[in-house]
Amino acid sequence: MGTESLAVLSFVAFSLSELRHTLSLSLASDTASPIALFSRIRSAFHCIDFGKFISHSAMADSSSAAVSARGPITHVIFDMDGLLIDTEKFYTEVQEIILARYNKTFDWSLKAKMMGKKAIEAAKVFVEETGISDSLSAEQFLVEREEMLQKLFPTNELMPGASRLVKHLHTKGVPICVATGSHRRHFQLKTQPHGEVFSLMHHIVLGDDPEVKQGKPAPDGFLAAAKRFEGGPVDPSKILVFEDAPSGVLAAKNAGMSVVMVPDPRLDKSFLDAADQVLNSLLDFNPSDWGLPPFEDSGN
Ligand SMILES: O=P(O)(O)OC[C@H](O)CO
Numbered sequence: 001m002g003t004e005s006l007a008v009l010s011f012v013a014f015s016l017s018e019l020r021h022t023l024s025l026s027l028a029s030d031t032a033s034p035i036a037l038f039s040r041i042r043s044a045f046h047c048i049d050f051g052k053f054i055s056h057s058a059m060a061d062s063s064s065a066a067v068s069a070r071g072p073i074t075h076v077i078f079d080m081d082g083l084l085i086d087t088e089k090f091y092t093e094v095q096e097i098i099l100a101r102y103n104k105t106f107d108w109s110l111k112a113k114m115m116g117k118k119a120i121e122a123a124k125v126f127v128e129e130t131g132i133s134d135s136l137s138a139e140q141f142l143v144e145r146e147e148m149l150q151k152l153f154p155t156n157e158l159m160p161g162a163s164r165l166v167k168h169l170h171t172k173g174v175p176i177c178v179a180t181g182s183h184r185r186h187f188q189l190k191t192q193p194h195g196e197v198f199s200l201m202h203h204i205v206l207g208d209d210p211e212v213k214q215g216k217p218a219p220d221g222f223l224a225a226a227k228r229f230e231g232g233p234v235d236p237s238k239i240l241v242f243e244d245a246p247s248g249v250l251a252a253k254n255a256g257m258s259v260v261m262v263p264d265p266r267l268d269k270s271f272l273d274a275a276d277q278v279l280n281s282l283l284d285f286n287p288s289d290w291g292l293p294p295f296e297d298s299g300n
């Protein structure tokens, strides 16, 4: 039997046992009404991490063999917007407001093309794809959205599992940093409430860094980040990137790095194929999959 078939079989066996375990826990907890029962069965199915299948397929020779082929991982780079903090929703909100003025609607196929990019690159996509470039230039669009964004950014929250993962890697001595498309002024507004988490980063590479000539999907930001680690440049094959955006996943692959994608569920599934592993949440990350020190807590 080929390694692909074994991977499929192990995924099915794993998923069934995970489903049975979750259901038995749910059903044992109290007497359930039919509606509650249905909802528990639905959540039990939801607990199956289909990302693990992608991961298992990509790592069909078993994760330890794959880890040794890949590195193992010694350094980690985090994307910021939509991965560590929930700021992507603010861009969506503001862009919906602006497009409504032109009687147009903002959708996730356009969102997918914009997210992760430098502001001016995303702005050009916005005005061109929506057909409003004759009325609103990319530069004017950036000015129009700025006041709204400045009010919203400082109210952002950390994504589930972000603080736990960053603190864990830092405690275990794994060098970590951020590489974001955000420029300095926005970075400062966004990170105001999260000084503790961001202070653990060895360094931060911003979208307006002179070394970042082109934004994601170009590899510039991730390669600059690899250079600035202690003793850098670090071999890209030893670096694991966490990303939420299609452009960011491609940037990591273009830099020769491994990438775990934590996508918004509204993103088209075709964008997940380029990632090495896809997770529903940072809370689902298993450091051992990548040869990194395991968590010592249960994650709750
Ligand atoms: O996802 P990031 O951190 O690269 O940020 C990119 C933009 O600022 C928002 O899409």
Ligand SMILES: [Mg+2]
Residues within 6 Å of the ligand: 079, 080, 081, 082, 083, 115, 116, 243, 244, 245, 248
């Ligand atoms: Mg992002």
